[in-house]
Amino acid sequence: MDAAWVPLALTLKVAGWATFFNLFLGLGTGYALARWHFPGRDVLDAVLTLPMVMPPTVLGYYLLVLIGSQGPIGAWLLQHFGIRLIFTWQAAVIAATVVSFPLVFKAARAAFETVDTQLEDAARSLGVSEWAVFFRVSLPLAWRGILAGLLLCFARALGEFGATLMVAGSIAGQTQTLSIAVYEAVQAGQDHTANFLVAVTSIVCLVVLLSAGRLLPGRVAPRA
Amino acid sequence: MIWEVVLKKLLRQGDSSFELDLRCGSDAQRLVLFGPSGAGKTQTLKMVAGIVQPDSGRVAIAGRVLLDSARGIHLSPQQRSLAYVFQDYALFPHLTVRQNIAFARQARGRTWLNPAHDVADDAVDRWIAAFGLQSVAGHQPHQISGGQRQRTALARALVNKPAALLLDEPFAALDKPLRQRLRDELRDLQAQLQIPMLLITHDDDDVRALADEVVHLHAGRVVAAKEMASRPLSSWPDGPEKAPVRSVHGSPAP
Numbered sequence: 481m482d483a484a485w486v487p488l489a490l491t492l493k494v495a496g497w498a499t500f501f502n503l504f505l506g507l508g509t510g511y512a513l514a515r516w517h518f519p520g521r522d523v524l525d526a527v528l529t530l531p532m533v534m535p536p537t538v539l540g541y542y543l544l545v546l547i548g549s550q551g552p553i554g555a556w557l558l559q560h561f562g563i564r565l566i567f568t569w570q571a572a573v574i575a576a577t578v579v580s581f582p583l584v585f586k587a588a589r590a591a592f593e594t595v596d597t598q599l600e601d602a603a604r605s606l607g608v609s610e611w612a613v614f615f616r617v618s619l620p621l622a623w624r625g626i627l628a629g630l631l632l633c634f635a636r637a638l639g640e641f642g643a644t645l646m647v648a649g650s651i652a653g654q655t656q657t658l659s660i661a662v663y664e665a666v667q668a669g670q671d672h673t674a675n676f677l678v679a680v681t682s683i684v685c686l687v688v689l690l691s692a693g694r695l696l697p698g699r700v701a702p703r704a
Numbered sequence: 705m706i707w708e709v710v711l712k713k714l715l716r717q718g719d720s721s722f723e724l725d726l727r728c729g730s731d732a733q734r735l736v737l738f739g740p741s742g743a744g745k746t747q748t749l750k751m752v753a754g755i756v757q758p759d760s761g762r763v764a765i766a767g768r769v770l771l772d773s774a775r776g777i778h779l780s781p782q783q784r785s786l787a788y789v790f791q792d793y794a795l796f797p798h799l800t801v802r803q804n805i806a807f808a809r810q811a812r813g814r815t816w817l818n819p820a821h822d823v824a825d826d827a828v829d830r831w832i833a834a835f836g837l838q839s840v841a842g843h844q845p846h847q848i849s850g851g852q853r854q855r856t857a858l859a860r861a862l863v864n865k866p867a868a869l870l871l872d873e874p875f876a877a878l879d880k881p882l883r884q885r886l887r888d889e890l891r892d893l894q895a896q897l898q899i900p901m902l903l904i905t906h907d908d909d910d911v912r913a914l915a916d917e918v919v920h921l922h923a924g925r926v927v928a929a930k931e932m933a934s935r936p937l938s939s940w941p942d943g944p945e946k947a948p949v950r951s952v953h954g955s956p957a958p
Contacts, residue, residue, distance in 0.1 A: 601755045602794035604781040606808035607864065615816040616807075620798050 484676050486653055487661040494569060494657060495637035498576035502584040502633050505577070507626060510588025511618070515597075525589075532582035539578060540646025547571065547647065569655050572648035576637035583636055587629020591622035631692035635685050706900050707735050711751050711761035715744060715924065724748065724924035732917035734894060737904040739921035745904040746791070748921070749870050752902065753788045754781035765868045766900060787861030791872040793853050795845040795860070801852075802841040805831055805859045831859035850878050854886060858893075868900040875910060887913040
């Protein structure tokens with residue numbers, strides 16, 4: 481049943497990398513917007529949330545314009561490093577990262593906003609460095625909300641279709657993720673393969689959502 | 705001079721704003737800043753601790769300058785080594801009583817990891833014993849009583865031998881009998897440690913029980929404070945006319 485395992489492995493790889501990148505990108509921007517007040521913060525928040533509400537094909541088009549071999553980033557990479565991003569699995573990672581970013585960013589911002597800033601002040605006044613305040617107070621108190629966001633991000637990245645198809649295409653064994661393989665199987669009339677792929681996708685997504693549900697902030701133990 | 709506090713800051717509360725313009729100097733070991741809520745007491749204490757930035761000012765405790773905006777001196781809260789006890793104690797909810805007290809013990813808090821549950825530290829053990837917290841040392845803050853929380857917050861603040869102790873309404877969250885007992889405890893503790901203490905309150909009883917000297921604060925201004933005897937009036941930044949009114953709590957201004 482290679483027809484299923486190859487796209488499944490590729491999908492897990494792409495979603496895993498996308499989640500890994502968003503751990504840093506989403507956490508950083510979420511913390512910055514929760515703690516720093518600066519003009520244009522609301523606009524920035526809206527722009528960063530756009531990937532959640534825009535059609536994936538529109539995002540895919542933006543990405544194509546940016547990282548395509550004619551685009552500013554794509555041309556620069558090709559010229560200086562000989563790297564051609566478009567129609568590679570790395571392009572699929574970029575697409576999945578962008579599309580699922582708001583889920584981590586939003587969750588992280590909300591989670592950091594629930595952390596009492598007075599606790600951070602208390603830690604500072606006890607002589608603890610700014611980085612230590614983050615890792616010893618802010619992050620431990622916000623991690624449940626962030627983890628829930630990361631799981632949703634992973635689930636969203638697993639199912640990513642539109643933007644991925646635009647920038648990574650559908651090369652079997654290379655860039656053909658589960659959701660694209662389902663589409664191809666149905667188009668080709670391979671009902672057996674399609675059934676199997678759909679079942680695998682549903683089970684993986686269900687497991688992720690159940691895990692996320694157990695971590696949502698409502699379940700946090702009461703605090704003093 | 706133990707306390708030298710000159711602070712200016714425009715404070716915003718909702719739509720209204722008022723200017724906190726506070727000057728006081730004192731040789732009292734136990735100085736109490738007294739005033740109604742909204743007078744700017746907590747903001748003052750936070751500026752002394754370095755958590756809130758004043759627009760301008762000067763803060764020195766026992767001759768050590770923590771802030772002098774005119775000379776560009778501005779120590780971070782970390783560098784001030786003051787003990788701050790917050791009104792609701794601000795205990796770390798994810799850590800046990802022992803971990804809270806040991807929070808800033810290792811390497812002066814430079815590590816990115818919190819202390820272990822069974823962290824071994826003589827000073828922490830001594831404070832746990834001194835405050836009778838042995839039975840709850842492994843508990844989290846939400847599992848212990850108000851008095852135990854207050855003692856934990858005090859122990860956490862004092863375990864690093866701070867230069868001074870700052871207390872924000874330390875008894876407000878407690879019931880009356882407990883309040884009286886903890887006031888006595890705090891007075892004895894201060895006498896024993898000989899550490900300068902600045903306490904803010906709106907409770908008369910706190911003033912009576914704890915104040916060597918009291919500064920009255922109203923709408924961001926000192927309305928009656930002991931004059932800085934050792935300092936000529938002309939040395940106040942804005943000239944003598946803005947110097948504090950000469951008065952000591954309990955007796956009218958001469």
